[in-house]
Amino acid sequence: MSGSSSGSPQKVAPPAVEHPGEPSSSDKDSSENDSLLDAYSRAVISAVEKVSPSVVNIIAHPPEGGALRRRFRGQVPMWTGSGFVFTPDGFILTNSHVVHNAKAISVTLQDGSKFEARVAGDDPHTDLAVIRIDGSGLPHARFGNSDALKVGQLVIAIGNPYGLQCTITSGVVSGRGRSLRAGSGRLIEDIIQTDAALNPGNSGGPLVTSRGEVVGVNTAMILPAQGLCFAIPSRIATFVASRLVRDGRIRRSYIGVVGQNAALPRKAAVALGIERETAVLVASVEEGSPAQASGLAGGDYILAMDGTPVASVDDLHRILTEEKIHASSVLSVLRRTGKVDIPIVPCELGGKGQDN
DSSP states (O other), rough: OOSSHHHHHHOOOOOOOOTTOOHHHHHHHHHHHHHHHHHHHHHHHHHHHGGGEEEEEEEEEOOOSSSHHHHTTTTTOOOEEEEEOSTTTTTEEEOOOHHHTEEEEEEOOTTTEEEEEEEEEEEETTTEEEEEEEEOOOOOOOOOOOOGGTOOEEEEEEEEEGGTTEEEEEEEEEEEEEEEOOSOOOOEEEEEEEEEEOOTTTTTTTOTTSSSSSEEEEEOOOSSSOEEEEEEEEEHHHHHHHHHHHSOOOOOOOOOOOEEEEOOOEEEEETTTOOOOOOEEEEOTTSHHHHHTTTOOTTTTEEEETTTEEESSHHHHHHOOOOGTOOOOHHHHHHHEEEEEEEOOOOOOOOOOOOO
């Protein structure tokens, strides 16, 4: 007897049957995951195959004598880093801190070829340098557009951490538009942040996209942190490299002041209608400098140059470009309780100790 109250027969759904040869839903998910992993691997492999032949290991020997050699108790110390060939005739881009003031530089290519290198140009203010080896038809990397990078985009770092030649790490662009202070004290802007792992020896190596285009020059990591690594964008690197190849240096202007960021005196600022809160306080003026010739004096606050506001020393550095060299300019200055305009003609930065 049926237990149904209606007495009518009940329809029972047939059990699900998986036909032989047809993948289950779990198999499909696994296949899709494998496909994604394969695509990631293929992207990294393809980029590495394109760029790694151009990546070099650099060993630089510091000058004779000095504190560094004394620290090593007479042994010959070495600086190690990475770089990459960017022209077929042997120009190599690296970090300034890898080769700055080096007595001798040796370079090893991925195929084991060894060369002696010479510095073609060095710019500590952007932590970039170009060295050159004698060669032709060398494998070389191609630059990409760092301005087109997206946060979250896959990037690959290639270098020689701790001397382990051609080591590959990958990650994503973690952030853009960061700032990083070079060893010279100047600010490098528009830095790329990535979690592609960097270690000592990676400095100067390329940061590349999945298309095998160099979009950054690896330069630093924050030692106590994990996954906080930085690269100089290709937009800056290509400009600096071209000038270093052409001129051996980056030309900047200079006025000859020792300045510091300082809060403006509020009463004077309010009385003169100055809305900003900070400016550059002139601590001293260098002998024979454009600042001395213009009459700039210690205690003056630099408010602007040619109408561009100056709220910090970094602002002043940004303004003192090559275009300002020997160009008539005007500094707007707060002097005691009055605002004055001071004509000045910057000269070229190049003397030892010249900062502003």
